[in-house]
Amino acid sequence: MKKLFVGLLVLTLILAMGAASAQDVVVAEPGQEVNMILLPKFLGIAVFDEANQGAQEAHAELENPGTLEFLGPTAENSVAGQIEIVTTAASRDDIDAIMISNNAGDQLVPAVEAASEAGQAVVTWDSPIPSGAGEALFIAQVDFDETGRVMAEMARSILGEDGGSFAILSASPDAANQNAWIAALLEVLEEPEYENLVLLDTVYGNDQTEESYNQALALVDQYPEMELIMAPTSVGITAAAKAMQDEGLCDTVKVSGLGLPSEMIEFTLNGCAPEFALWSFVDLGYVTYYATYLLATGAMEAEEGVTFEAGRMGEYTIEADPTREEGLRIVMGPFSVYNIDNIEEAVGGAMEEMEATATPGS
Amino acid sequence: MPNFLKRWESLLLIILVVVVVFNITQSPVFLRTENLINLFSLHIEKIIVALVMTLIIINGEIDLSVASVMGLAACLMATLYEQGTPMELAILVALGAGVLCGIFNGFWIAYIGLPSLAVTLAGLIGYRGIASMLVEDRSVTGFPEWFNALGQDALVGPLPLAMIVFFFLAVAVFIALHYSGYGRYIYFIGNNLEAARYSGVRVKRIKLSLFVVSSTIAAVAGILFAARLGAVRSSTAEGFELDIITMVLLGGVSIFGGKGTLGGVILSILIVLCLRNGMNLLSITGNTQSTVIGVLLILSVLIPNLTQVLQELSRRRQYVLQKE
Numbered sequence: 001m002k003k004l005f006v007g008l009l010v011l012t013l014i015l016a017m018g019a020a021s022a023q024d025v026v027v028a029e030p031g032q033e034v035n036m037i038l039l040p041k042f043l044g045i046a047v048f049d050e051a052n053q054g055a056q057e058a059h060a061e062l063e064n065p066g067t068l069e070f071l072g073p074t075a076e077n078s079v080a081g082q083i084e085i086v087t088t089a090a091s092r093d094d095i096d097a098i099m100i101s102n103n104a105g106d107q108l109v110p111a112v113e114a115a116s117e118a119g120q121a122v123v124t125w126d127s128p129i130p131s132g133a134g135e136a137l138f139i140a141q142v143d144f145d146e147t148g149r150v151m152a153e154m155a156r157s158i159l160g161e162d163g164g165s166f167a168i169l170s171a172s173p174d175a176a177n178q179n180a181w182i183a184a185l186l187e188v189l190e191e192p193e194y195e196n197l198v199l200l201d202t203v204y205g206n207d208q209t210e211e212s213y214n215q216a217l218a219l220v221d222q223y224p225e226m227e228l229i230m231a232p233t234s235v236g237i238t239a240a241a242k243a244m245q246d247e248g249l250c251d252t253v254k255v256s257g258l259g260l261p262s263e264m265i266e267f268t269l270n271g272c273a274p275e276f277a278l279w280s281f282v283d284l285g286y287v288t289y290y291a292t293y294l295l296a297t298g299a300m301e302a303e304e305g306v307t308f309e310a311g312r313m314g315e316y317t318i319e320a321d322p323t324r325e326e327g328l329r330i331v332m333g334p335f336s337v338y339n340i341d342n343i344e345e346a347v348g349g350a351m352e353e354m355e356a357t358a359t360p361g362s
Numbered sequence: 363m364p365n366f367l368k369r370w371e372s373l374l375l376i377i378l379v380v381v382v383v384f385n386i387t388q389s390p391v392f393l394r395t396e397n398l399i400n401l402f403s404l405h406i407e408k409i410i411v412a413l414v415m416t417l418i419i420i421n422g423e424i425d426l427s428v429a430s431v432m433g434l435a436a437c438l439m440a441t442l443y444e445q446g447t448p449m450e451l452a453i454l455v456a457l458g459a460g461v462l463c464g465i466f467n468g469f470w471i472a473y474i475g476l477p478s479l480a481v482t483l484a485g486l487i488g489y490r491g492i493a494s495m496l497v498e499d500r501s502v503t504g505f506p507e508w509f510n511a512l513g514q515d516a517l518v519g520p521l522p523l524a525m526i527v528f529f530f531l532a533v534a535v536f537i538a539l540h541y542s543g544y545g546r547y548i549y550f551i552g553n554n555l556e557a558a559r560y561s562g563v564r565v566k567r568i569k570l571s572l573f574v575v576s577s578t579i580a581a582v583a584g585i586l587f588a589a590r591l592g593a594v595r596s597s598t599a600e601g602f603e604l605d606i607i608t609m610v611l612l613g614g615v616s617i618f619g620g621k622g623t624l625g626g627v628i629l630s631i632l633i634v635l636c637l638r639n640g641m642n643l644l645s646i647t648g649n650t651q652s653t654v655i656g657v658l659l660i661l662s663v664l665i666p667n668l669t670q671v672l673q674e675l676s677r678r679r680q681y682v683l684q685k686e
Contacts, residue, residue, distance in 0.1 A: 107593040
């Protein structure tokens, strides 16, 4: 009898715990109709197409009968175009949620506030609203401070123990993500172990291949002592690596930063860009979709401490964003650092993964 | 020619009606006040400048520097404010810079006789250069609340300040162009510069005044743009000159001067804005949108020229027939 009682007690406890944890973690209920827009900084960039692929995967998985539209401005019209698309979307009844990789800085605030006031779920991914205004949640690809540390470590591993001089080739001056990473990198450089890394200059190629290419060459002309170009953008890093390769400078000036393995493989194998890092944009689009779906269906509120499940990516907890004064975020992570030892495997693996997800998704 | 102009505007009116009817049937949102305000607000600075550009092109000139003047005014205002100048004063200085740009452009064109294409192209590069020196690669924000509210909030009824500026300016330009001696001189000079000169028209003074008005209004538009976005960077308004000239040419204003009406330009502005808004409501963005606008412009330049060529051909044939 006593045994039975203890057994029942244990069983009750287990059930109670199960119920409690089920309550704590918000899980998406598939099949609800949510019309969504995925807005990249602009169209025609591989990483954003990958994010769209991840979002489409989640869209199919959650059996959302609504639409998921991948809309974006052209590259030369990015800022005005993003403002126009968000402002127009805010006035549409048929749109329930919008997911933005912000390229317009705080210039987008009036537009996202209009969307929020219209009852749409506004989630940023890849690049947030700097002031956090009008945005429910930011899906950070990685911890922004970690990005600074990873870049500092790559710089040290390429330049060696003696250190050296390097320059940063960034995207646009309004890109909140790049600016935050650069700020984090500068902070890490303050530490004594990195004191022999000297930052010469920060220039902007606006995520345009030709502009970035020319900026990289201009850096070489301006700073003969420069040994490394650090580009925290997938467009900038390939343009810089191509420029160094074309000019035969790869022995003296190396390139590093954040890049896509499939675009960087030739430069890593030929030594122009011996090491770079990135996270998966497919996963970023996937997690962003899950979070947005939960917010738009009312299953979840964007509040500190709320934990939700994002399908195959597991659980995430919403926290205050330490890189901004206001705003909530989740951090997806992790970083992958690519070099000659693992890049071929990464590119091969990514290809297989793309083929695997492309078939059922489409 | 007036007959043809009439026909061009009727064509524009038909296109506009088609676009509007299409938008209404495709999207329930289109006719809502909020959307109609958005439709204007998203491009209000460009269409303000387009009104004065109409006068310049009818006069037989062009002003390519307008977007750079917009950027320069916004950057100058932002830099001064950042350095502690009161916002009101910073705005006045920025407007003053606009006037100076206009005097500079107008002096070379009207008094030295250089082609406006070259002078204002230099302005396009030079004024943008100064703007970039002022703000560099930064983004300046944190303007006073009242300033951002002027750009973003409704001032009278549902209308924001920029739209009120547009309507008043449109009326002023309309009267000046179609109901004043000044307007008749603008057409006269655009049609035949030499004849105007020998008839005692003060060509230099009129040309100078047009470029000063153009740059000053561009500076106003640049400041309104800064207020609407609440932020300024050196590339503010970059490339706008092409959109502005597109709208004026589509309105039936001849790039060679002397021909065109403000009514035509207003119709073309409405067409471009409704078209863009409709495409956005239907989720057509990016390159598709640019292509549609581009095709429209090619047609607007092609159709009047084709008509002209055809008319010329038929006249020659009649002449040959008469001789025989």
